[in-house]
Amino acid sequence: MHARITGTGGYLPAKVLTNADLERMVDTTDEWITERTGIRKRHVAEDGETTCDLAEQAARRALEMAGRSPRDVDLIIVATTTPDRVFPSTACQLQRRLDVHGCPAFDIQAVCTGFVYALDVANRFVQTGAARCALVVGAETLSRILDWSDRTTCVLFGDGAGAVVLEASEEPGLLSTHLHADGSFENLLMVPYGVSQGYDKVLAGEAFIQMKGNEVFKVAVNTLGRIVDETLEHNKMDKAEIDWLIPHQANIRIISATARKLRMPMERVVVTVDEHGNTSAASIPLALDVAVRDGRVRKGDMLMMEAFGGGFTWGSALLRF
Numbered sequence: 001m002h003a004r005i006t007g008t009g010g011y012l013p014a015k016v017l018t019n020a021d022l023e024r025m026v027d028t029t030d031e032w033i034t035e036r037t038g039i040r041k042r043h044v045a046e047d048g049e050t051t052c053d054l055a056e057q058a059a060r061r062a063l064e065m066a067g068r069s070p071r072d073v074d075l076i077i078v079a080t081t082t083p084d085r086v087f088p089s090t091a092c093q094l095q096r097r098l099d100v101h102g103c104p105a106f107d108i109q110a111v112c113t114g115f116v117y118a119l120d121v122a123n124r125f126v127q128t129g130a131a132r133c134a135l136v137v138g139a140e141t142l143s144r145i146l147d148w149s150d151r152t153t154c155v156l157f158g159d160g161a162g163a164v165v166l167e168a169s170e171e172p173g174l175l176s177t178h179l180h181a182d183g184s185f186e187n188l189l190m191v192p193y194g195v196s197q198g199y200d201k202v203l204a205g206e207a208f209i210q211m212k213g214n215e216v217f218k219v220a221v222n223t224l225g226r227i228v229d230e231t232l233e234h235n236k237m238d239k240a241e242i243d244w245l246i247p248h249q250a251n252i253r254i255i256s257a258t259a260r261k262l263r264m265p266m267e268r269v270v271v272t273v274d275e276h277g278n279t280s281a282a283s284i285p286l287a288l289d290v291a292v293r294d295g296r297v298r299k300g301d302m303l304m305m306e307a308f309g310g311g312f313t314w315g316s317a318l319l320r321f
């Protein structure tokens with residue numbers, strides 16, 4: 001049995017923060033942010049607006065496109081680094097909101113690679129017959145773990161959610177997924193406190209993203225180049241057969257480097273980083289949804305997804321849409 005994406009959905013909070021807004025908050029300029037990252041604006045959740053709120057909207061839109069009702073869903077996976085609560089998981093909260101009962105529901109935490117990890121796991125459920133209609137969501141409120149006085153991180157991230165419905169199909173959809181991690185790089189990108197390692201710091205509002213951006217940048221470019229090769233080799237496929245690159249949206253310079261490696265013109269790359277910033281696990285499904293709804297990505301197109309993030313984690317997915 002194959003697994004195929006039959007619906008996509010996305011949701012962004014209404015509140016927008018432009019580079020000009022950030023100029024008033026930290027020592028930065030629109031020029032620096034645009035040149036170094038490609039980001040012009042990002043969406044930020046209002047106080048009280050949570051990851052599950054965003055996930056629910058994206059999930060409902062994906063189900064609507066797939067022509068499915070929540071009753072059809074038999075697996076819910078939410079990739080997030082910013083769950084509403086320690087527990088229940090955001091997936092269980094989403095399950096309750098959708099009035100779905102009994103099916104497995106759980107979160108996956110692989111930071112910016114979270115959606116690719118979630119897609120891989122859902123694919124295995126569908127391929128083995130354990131699920132027929134999976135809801136796979138990437139949802140984040142990264143704004144909650146940013147130090148808004150740290151110009152090296154606060155200009156980079158945004159909030160949002162993206163979702164896909166992954167269904168059992170006779171026709172091939174997901175062709176392969178490739179997951180990796182190397183925990184030895186934690187000092188380059190992390191939130192240094194959490195539940196077990198300093199909950200007092202969390203309560204004191206000190207648990208924020210720390211990143212050695214320049215070093216992360218170099219590892220990301222090299223690693224993504226390698227995973228693109230791994231994916232093509234595994235499928236015995238030529239670069240020219242890829243219709244669309246749907247990359248994790250961290251930085252336009254990282255995205256362009258991967259596109260160059262694939263010899264893909266930027267017209268064949270879905271870019272949302274300018275409008276969304278880095279929404280971590282939400283960025284790939286959000287980008288996919290944008291390109292599906294504006295008519296660029298069509299049924300039958302060959303898509304390459306790739307992501308790199310904290311952990312370090314990295315991964316890719318090749319699929320026939």
Ligand code: ACO
Binds near residue numbers: 220280
């Ligand atoms: N405005 C103005 N100046 C700034 C800002 C800012 N917002 N931030 C940093 N600078 C300054 C630095 O202080 C530095 O000044 P100095 O030369 O006087 O020391 C200068 O700009 C250059 O800093 P770099 O860090 O070398 O800049 P770089 O070109 O590497 O761009 C960036 C920084 C955008 C963070 C880039 O390195 C990057 O995108 N890194 C990868 C991010 C990523 O992919 N993360 C993984 C996913 S995220 C996740 O998993 C949660």
